[in-house]
Amino acid sequence: MSPLAGAGPTGGPADGPAGWATTWLDLRGEADSRSRSAELLTTAFAAARAARPGPAPADGVPLRVVDVGCGAGAMARWVVTRADGVPTRWVLLDPDPSLLRVGRGRLADAGATVDAVRVGTSDDLPDLLGGEHAVDLVVASALLDVLPGPAVARLASAVVAAGVPLLCALTVTGEVVLDPPDPVDALARDCVARTATTGGALGPGAADTLVAAASAAGAGVRSRATPWRLDPTRDADLLRAWWDGHAAAARHGAGPEERSTVEAWARRRDTAVAVGGLRVVVAHTDVLLLPVPWAGR
Numbered sequence: 001m002s003p004l005a006g007a008g009p010t011g012g013p014a015d016g017p018a019g020w021a022t023t024w025l026d027l028r029g030e031a032d033s034r035s036r037s038a039e040l041l042t043t044a045f046a047a048a049r050a051a052r053p054g055p056a057p058a059d060g061v062p063l064r065v066v067d068v069g070c071g072a073g074a075m076a077r078w079v080v081t082r083a084d085g086v087p088t089r090w091v092l093l094d095p096d097p098s099l100l101r102v103g104r105g106r107l108a109d110a111g112a113t114v115d116a117v118r119v120g121t122s123d124d125l126p127d128l129l130g131g132e133h134a135v136d137l138v139v140a141s142a143l144l145d146v147l148p149g150p151a152v153a154r155l156a157s158a159v160v161a162a163g164v165p166l167l168c169a170l171t172v173t174g175e176v177v178l179d180p181p182d183p184v185d186a187l188a189r190d191c192v193a194r195t196a197t198t199g200g201a202l203g204p205g206a207a208d209t210l211v212a213a214a215s216a217a218g219a220g221v222r223s224r225a226t227p228w229r230l231d232p233t234r235d236a237d238l239l240r241a242w243w244d245g246h247a248a249a250a251r252h253g254a255g256p257e258e259r260s261t262v263e264a265w266a267r268r269r270d271t272a273v274a275v276g277g278l279r280v281v282v283a284h285t286d287v288l289l290l291p292v293p294w295a296g297r
């Protein structure tokens, strides 16, 4: 896995069989929660209810939701706490069985019903959409940029074909603003972007790929900028972990002639981070795909 994998900025220490650490996912949880677009979630819920076949569901009828790449269930819990009284039932999908176990437990603790957990990838979504658990809405968070291009296109096709909305939160777009600025920031960003796409992941191009695939199929698209704004006091631990991964990704992506410049930059920044002297904005986007009949609304 690339040092950048993890959508967001960087992976973070890996401790699961598939390489995703609950420590990292938990560290980023609060920043993720305050960054995701609640407005797009409201639209996603409305579209999910409208897209449900048959008569309009009465109040109290649960929405059936799949969380793709659910990790430890942070996105699902975010949705549950913002569901505004709408009950939800969940299918959790992730390649990592140990994360699925954690996610299932945490979702149950949050009072949600988990109908099934499935060890698998986003490519298993068509199966789930046509399977025994009828699905009204698909969600994902911090997933898209770790997927290869063809997998992103297949994800779009699967939801468009099923007529189900997809809310994809927190895909990194590659822009990072460090405060105070440094003349090497732009070069370092390019080096990080190279690392982000090693191993076939789309990295910062992922949201555009999803939008292009969905638009070509006639689906509607809404998107919102959902940056992390990391403050050295409020977000000290996350900022330090993010920085470590970002610096590692910059070093990894630097060419031979860039290495000494990037190394000196990383050391300058290390010093600033150590004394709480760095603020960071990490750009993300949330994208909502709407089924074809909703596209023009």
Ligand SMILES: C[S@@+](CC[C@H](N)C(=O)[O-])C[C@H]1O[C@@H](n2cnc3c(N)ncnc32)[C@H](O)[C@@H]1O
Pocket: 005, 006, 007, 018, 020, 025, 032, 068, 069, 070, 071, 072, 073, 074, 075, 093, 094, 095, 096, 099, 120, 121, 122, 123, 140, 141, 142, 143, 146, 147, 151
């Ligand atoms: C950065 S974590 C995000 C986890 C969770 N959605 C969250 O917001 O905390 C990325 C997750 O995607 C999962 N993943 C990696 N490759 C995947 C794939 N091809 N299909 C589905 N999930 C995948 C990982 O196991 C991990 O749980």
